[in-house]
């Protein structure tokens with residue numbers, strides 16, 4: 001059974017069909033890239049899979065269960081975590097507290113437990129602290145744990161977002177433009193990080209990215225969208241030689257030397 005199977009997924013915004021008959025099958029442990037020009041529908045696919053918006057039609061089967069209709073927090077609890085194109089950190093909170101905040105929600109402290117600071121709360125608090133520090137080690141931000149998240153360089157904020165997503169203990173990790181705003185050195189270390197966390201946490205990864213270096217280097221398989229539709233899919237080599245893909249990116253009649 002595939003980990004994820006998306007079938008005939010459609011999303012209309014008024015008269016605009018943003019996603020049209022999208023399909024995707026992902027086996028456990030795969031890294032798949034979702035690419036396409038601006039406005040192709042990629043983020044909408046992420047928003048549909050994570051339950052932020054409901055599909056017009058279609059199904060999203062995760063570990064044999066249809067996610068359609070479930071609220072985002074239930075989908076996250078089933079093992080689907082994501083990062084956002086526009087970084088969504090608590091900028092004034094410390095790096096450490098940004099990760100702890102996710103763990104608190106996940107632990108589901110009762111109000112009274114938190115208010116009374118009972119022994120169960122204290123124990124969970126200790127565990128959350130250790131876990132948060134462990135995740136910051138993984139993304140190489142341990143030395144910045146007390147700094148406000150908003151003071152980190154852009155690339156580090158993206159790594160912190162990944163740590164927050166990992167705190168949810170996902171099986172499927174969706175990364176929306178993880179390399180946006182990074183310099184080539186940061187991109188190279190991001191590639192290493194994604195490979196490392198994939199193995200360490202036994203993840204399956206679906207990523208949207210415009211940095212072709214990262215996509216070609218990291219993804220075993222690539223799906224290309226344009227105007228809401230899949231126009232190509234295959235290995236990095238197959239996709240980069242596909243005339244439809246070149247046309248979508250460079251315009252009709254483009255000549256590539």
Ligand SMILES: Nc1ncnc2c1ncn2[C@@H]1O[C@H](COP(=O)(O)OP(=O)(O)OP(=O)(O)O)[C@@H](O)[C@H]1O
Pocket residue numbers: 013016018036037038039040041042043044045085
């Ligand atoms: N909430 C919304 N309401 C109306 N139209 C929307 C909404 N969200 C997305 N769209 C439209 O759907 C289409 C697909 O947008 P989407 O953000 O999914 O593209 P994308 O491939 O992620 O683009 P980019 O690479 O620029 O992020 C676009 O035409 C966009 O304007």
